[in-house]
Amino acid sequence: xxxxxxxxxxxxxxxxxxxxxxxxxxxxxxxxxxxxxxxxxxxxxxxxxxxxxxxxxxxxxxxxxxxxxxxxxxxxxxxxxxxxxxxxxxxxxxxxxxxxxxxxxxxxxxxxxxxxxxxxxxxxxxxxxxxxxxxxxxxxxxxxxxxxxxxxxxxxxxxxxxxxxxxxxxxxxxxxxxxxxxxxxxxxxxxxxxxxxxxxxxxxxxxxxxxxxxxxxxxxxxxxxxxxxxxxxxxxxxxxxxxxxxxxxxxxxxxxxxxxxxxxxxxxxxxxxxxxxxxxxxxxxxxxxxxxxxxxxxxxxxxxxxxxxxxxxxxxxxxxxxxxxxxxxxxxxxxxxxxxxxxxxxxxxxxxxxxxxxxxxxxxxxxxxxxxxxxxxxxxxxxxxxxxxxxxxxxxxxxxxxxxxxxxxxxxxxxxxxxxxxxxxxx
Numbered sequence: 429x430x431x432x433x434x435x436x437x438x439x440x441x442x443x444x445x446x447x448x449x450x451x452x453x454x455x456x457x458x459x460x461x462x463x464x465x466x467x468x469x470x471x472x473x474x475x476x477x478x479x480x481x482x483x484x485x486x487x488x489x490x491x492x493x494x495x496x497x498x499x500x501x502x503x504x505x506x507x508x509x510x511x512x513x514x515x516x517x518x519x520x521x522x523x524x525x526x527x528x529x530x531x532x533x534x535x536x537x538x539x540x541x542x543x544x545x546x547x548x549x550x551x552x553x554x555x556x557x558x559x560x561x562x563x564x565x566x567x568x569x570x571x572x573x574x575x576x577x578x579x580x581x582x583x584x585x586x587x588x589x590x591x592x593x594x595x596x597x598x599x600x601x602x603x604x605x606x607x608x609x610x611x612x613x614x615x616x617x618x619x620x621x622x623x624x625x626x627x628x629x630x631x632x633x634x635x636x637x638x639x640x641x642x643x644x645x646x647x648x649x650x651x652x653x654x655x656x657x658x659x660x661x662x663x664x665x666x667x668x669x670x671x672x673x674x675x676x677x678x679x680x681x682x683x684x685x686x687x688x689x690x691x692x693x694x695x696x697x698x699x700x701x702x703x704x705x706x707x708x709x710x711x712x713x714x715x716x717x718x719x720x721x722x723x724x725x726x727x728x729x730x731x732x733x734x735x736x737x738x739x740x741x742x743x744x745x746x747x748x749x750x751x752x753x754x755x756x757x758x759x760x761x762x763x764x765x766x767x768x769x770x771x772x773x774x775x776x777x778x779x780x781x782x783x784x785x786x787x788x789x790x791x792x793x794x795x796x797x798x799x800x801x802x803x804x805x806x807x808x809x810x811x812x813x814x815x816x817x818x819x820x821x822x823x824x825x826x827x828x829x830x831x832x833x834x835x836x837x838x839x840x841x842x843x844x845x846x847x848x849x850x851x852x853x854x855x
Contacts (some may be wrong), residue, residue, distance in 0.1 A: 429715060430555055432459045432466035434441065434491070436484050437474025439567040439649065439819075440505065440551075444532065445472050446566070450557035451536045457558075460839045463494060468501040468539060475586060477751035484508045492522045501542060502641045503527060505535055511586050513546045518595035529587060532556055541696050549573065549588045555601040558608075561854050564802050564811075564835040565612035565647075565818055566605045570598050570633070574618040576652070578679070579757030580719060580750060583618055590618065595625045599636055611800055611835040612645040613637070621655020630655075631663050643837070645800065647817060648671045653678060654693050656701055665709050666797065671814045675744075676702075678715040681736035682729035685722050688761060695736065702740055713815045715744035720777060721762035721770025722750045730773050737780055744821050745781040747774050782847045785822075789845035796855060799824050799840045801832050809854070811840070821848070828854035 431452055435445040448470070449459050460466050469491050473484035487503055495502075505527035509516060517526055525542050527535060529549035533556070538545065551572035558566070569591035574584045602613050617623060622631040637646055645667045653676055664670050679697050680686050693701075705712050718733060737745065750768045751760055802818065804811040809826050816822050826840045832854070844851040 429467045429541070430460045430465055431468050431470060432460050432463045433470045433472065434487060435472045436487060437472070437476065437480055437507065439614065440569045440618075441472050441474065442574055443567040443569040443616065444506075446558045446561075447532045447553065447556050448472075449559040450533050451532055452539065453559065454557065455536060455539075457539065463491065464496055466500065466616075466672075466749045467497070468503065469495075470503045470505065470535065471538075473504060473506040475507040475511045476582065477753065479751070480509060488520060488523065492520075499748045501525075503535070503538055503542075505530065505538075507586050509546070510549055511582070513544075517544065525641065538714045549586070550591045551587050554594060555597045555604070558601065558605060560605075560608045562608075562834060563818075564610070564800050565614055566610045567616050568598065568601055568605070569593065569617065570615050570623055571617035571619065575622070576619065577690055577757065577849070579688060579761070580679075580722065580753070582753045582756055585755045586714060587618070590622055592617070592623050592625045595628050595633060595636075598633065599640070602637060603640055606642040606644050608641060609835060610644065611837070612818075614649060615651050618650065619652055619655070620650050621652045621657075622658070631660055634663055634667065634670055638669050640669075644669060645814065647673055649675045649817065651676045653691075653698050653701065656705070658704070661705055661708055672712045673715065673814060673817070674705055674712055675715045675817070679717065679719050680722065680725075680729070681718075681733040682725070685725055685729050688724055688758070689719075689722065690757065699736075699740070713743040714740065715817075715821070716742050717746045717748070718777065719750050719775045720747060721765040721767075723752075723758055723764050725750075725765055725773075734777065734780060737784070741784050741788075742781070743815060744785075744817075745778075746820060747777050749774055786845070786847050789847070789850060792842045792845065792850060794842065796839045796841050797824070797850075797852075799826070799838055799854075801834050801836045801838065804832065804834060807831075811838070813850075822850065824850045824852060826852045826854055830854065 474480040501524045503525040504523050504598050508526040509526045526544045528546045573590045574585040575590045797813045799811040801811045811824050838854045840852040842852045
């Protein structure tokens with residue numbers, strides 16, 4: 429049987445899908461690139477915010493309407509199903525199987541025995557194998573779910589409380605990926621800093637990863653602010669492999685809004701923490717994410733956010749408009765911010781960040797940077813420095829007289845720049 433898979437949403441879903449593909453291949457199934465070649469389609473969905481839900485539903489109907497084989501079976505699984513199982517089953521009868529957040533083994537089992545499966549979320553697993561694609565990097569999920577109750581977030585309702593993966597199983601998976609050519613390992617979890625298993629914490633895990641043989645980077649995504657301890661900063665500073673890249677979603681800079689969001693610590697504590705990171709690690713990259721248009725956000729709150737961004741000068745910054753999600757604490761909060769107001773604010777915020785990013789890129793002119801190769805097009809290459817995570821940050825476009833391949837590390841002299849990307853020549 430030939431199977432086509434589509435993965436929507438976050439990097440955790442990408443890691444899950446790689447595991448599922450590996451199990452399918454191990455069972456003798458063929459994973460194909462084109463839907464038209466498939467006998468069965470699997471769609472791994474997302475339901476975090478409205479845009480993600482809409483994308484997932486649209487993709488389901490794209491597959492239903494785009495299938496040329498009427499015999500094509502369709503399995504939809506993941507977060508959207510976990511959140512809206514009854515509604516989906518009642519409204520989209522064309523789907524053969526709806527699976528919630530179940531183990532990779534149960535997804536593979538459903539391929540053989542088509543049926544619905546809805547049960548308490550089971551988002552973590554042992555090392556079950558991984559497919560090796562042509563990317564330079566791989567996401568490794570070390571945990572999923574969340575114990576925190578940020579009022580804007582539906583994740584605890586969808587995935588349940590935080591569950592962390594077995595310490596040794598994570599190490600086994602990373603060794604496998606490195607042995608098969610991956611040059612950047614990206615650790616992901618809904619709450620990375622709250623990793624704990626068998627008496628070991630995130631710092632213990634990072635120390636163990638640091639001892640793995642091989643020339644590769646390690647990047648950490650989603651560090652909750654109050655979990656970025658002095659010990660963690662020190663560990664990263666002294667590490668051989670862990671990049672000086674701190675992805676710390678702060679969500680806002682107004683104390684009033686942070687209180688409504690049920691976020692900790694205070695913005696003053698956050699500011700001290702960020703300054704400490706830069707003091708201890710001068711080349712540290714600070715990345716964050718903000719929400720604009722949260723219920724009750726007025727112009728004064730938004731100006732506090734703008735002032736904070738001007739003051740900190742984040743190296744990388746993402747933002748999105750608040751999504752009103754049923755079942756969350758913020759769903760009942762009023763007043764709601766009008767969409768046009770939220771759009772104006774996010775545009776203003778991102779324009780500010782463009783100016784900051786442009787200025788920071790200007791300072792890199794003439795410098796040599798270590799770059800990992802992501803794409804090859806004859807003698808033109810695209811890669812990233814340690815400052816940039818794939819898919820969400822900028823890229824370095826460069827030429828090289830020496831033939832390079834995906835995953836190679838190379839020194840590139842920066843010769844020009846844009847708001848987010850850099851250009852140069854390999855030395």
